[in-house]
Amino acid sequence: MSEQQYSGLTGRIVKYAIHNSTDVYRLGFWVGLVSFIMITLFPFYWLLVLAVTPDNQLYQMGIVPDNFNVGVFLTVVQEYPLHHYIFNSILIATITVIVCITLGSLAGYAFGRVDFPGKGPLLLLLLVISYFPGIAFLIPLFELLTGSLSILGTPTPDLYNTPWGMVFPFTMLSLPITIFILTTFYSQIPDGLEDAARVEGTTRLGALFRVIMPLSAPGVVTAAIIVFIGVYREFFFSFIMTDGSPENWAVLVYGILNFQQQHTQMYNMMAAASLIGIIPIAVLVILAQEHIVRGLTAGGLKE
C-alpha cells in the first residue's frame, strides 16, 4: 500500500484511525451512547416543552420553551379527574400483582422444587399462552365477563365497568411470566434450608411461605414489579372492558384518550397528563432498574 492513498484530509483521518484504533472505538462508543440517550429522551423532552408552553403560544413554539406555565400540571389534576384514572390503574395493577404472586408462587414452587411427571409439557403450555395475541381471547372473554354467557341457564356475572373485568384478563396475561420468574428464583434456594425448616416441624406449605418466599424476596419483588408495569402500561383490555368514565373504573388509557377525543385542541394539557401518567412508572424504573432488567431477561430467556 503506497503513502499516496493517505493524502488529503480524509486520507489523514483514515491513517490516524488505522494507527490509533482504540481512540476510534472510544469515539464510536461515546457517539453511540449519546445518540441512544438523546433518541430515548427526546419525546419526553418534547412533552415537557409542550406542557409548559401556555396555550396561546402553542402555535409558534420551537423546541426550547419561551415561557414556563408550571400551573398546567395543577390544572390537569384539578379540572380533570386524572388522579382518579391513575388511582384506578394502580389499584387494579396491585390486585393483579397479589393474585399472580399467590397463584404463581404455588406453581413456581412446584416447577422449581418438586419433581413430578409432565413438568416440561405443562411449562410449555404456559409458554403457548404468551404466543397468542390478545384478540384470540377477546370475544369469549368478553362474553364470559359481561354476563352474555349462560351456564346451565344462569348467566355469568356482568363485570363490565368493574375492576374485575380487567383483573381477570390481566391475571391470565401475567401468570405465565410470573411463574417463569418465580420458578427460576425458587429453584436456586438450597434444599438444606428447606429441609431444616421441615425438621423444625413446619408444614410443606408453611415452608413455601415462611422459608422459600422470604429467601427469594428479590425474585418475588422482581415478579411483582414486572407484573405491575405490565398491567399499568396495558392498553387492549383496559380499552375494551370499561366505557371510559372514571366512576366505572376506567384506567389511565382513558384518562389520556379522553383528552384527545373531547378536548381536541388542548395539546399542552395532553402533554401534562401524559407526563403525570409516567410518574409512577418513572419512580419504579429509577428505584428498581436492576429488578426490571433481571425480570425481563429471566422471563424472556426461559425456554
Next chain:
Amino acid sequence: MRQKVQQAVSPVFLKIEQLDEDKYGYLLVAPVFLVLGVLAFYPLVRTFYFSLQDDDLTGVHPIGEFVGIENYVQILSGDANAILTSPFFDLQAPFSSALIVTLLITGVSVAIGTILGLGMAIILNKEFKGRRYARTIVILPWSIPIVIQGMMFFLLFQPSLSPFVEPLANLGIFSSNPLISSQDSTIIIILIDIWRKIPFIALIIMAGIASIDQNLYDVAEVAGATKWQQFRLITLPQIKPVLFIGMIFYTISSMKIYGIVEASAGCSTVPTLTCLVVQTFRQQRWATASAIAFLTAVVIGVIIMVYVVRFREADAS
C-alpha cells in the same frame, strides 16, 4: 377463634403433608391451570368455535348457525371486504389492508430495531461511569404506558405544533399532515415501535453477551484479532440463540400492534390486524372477528416456524 380455624384446617394440612411428591406437585399447579383453563384455554377454543359460525346481527346473542370454513373463505377471497372496515388482504390497496400493513410494520421494525438493539447492548455492556443511569434512562420507553407512547408521537407529528412536520414535508418525506395519511402514519407507527422496543431487545442481548466466556476474547486478543473480528467470530455466534428468542418475542409483540395506533393515527388510518378484529367485534360481527383473530394467530405461528427452521439450519451449518 384462631384455635377453631386451626382445628378445622389441620386435617387438610395433614392430608397435604401425606401426599407423595407427584401428587403434591399436581396439587400446587392445579390452581394456576384451573384459572388459565377458564381464562385462556377455553377462550382460545371458543374463538375457533365462533369462527365456524355465522354472524347474527339481529339475535340476542351475536352468534348464528354453523357455517364451517365459510368465514375464512369469505375473508381470504376478499368477499368479506364489503362488510369489513378495511380489507384483510388486498394488493391493490396495500396501506389499507390489515395483513399487509401489519407485516410491513413488523418486518421493518424487527429488522431495524434488532440492529439498533444490538448496538445498544454492546455499548451498555461496556464498563463506564454512569452506566447505571444510562441503563435506567434507556429502559423508560419500553416501560411507560402504551397509550402515552402513542400520545407522545401524536403530539410530535401534529402539524400545528411540531417544528418537524414542515421541514419533513418540504423535503418531500411526509405530507403536510402525516397523521391523516396512511403511508406516513405507517412510518410513524414503525418509528414508535422501534423506539419502544430497542430497550427490550437490547436487554435480552445483553444477558447473552454477559454469559460469554471472557477467555475467548483473551485468546482472540493474543491471536491479534481486531475488535470487528472478535465481534463477528465470537460475540455474534455466541449470542445467536438469545438473539433468536428476542426476535421471536419482538415479532409476536409487533404483530399484535394496536394501542399506539389507537392513541396516534387511529385505526382508520393504519388498519392493523388487531384494529380490524376490534372494529369487526364492535359491529357485533363476532364470528367474522373470531375468524380474523384466528387467522392472525395462524400467521404468527407460521412466522415462528420460519424462525425455528432458519435457526436450526444456521445451527447445523
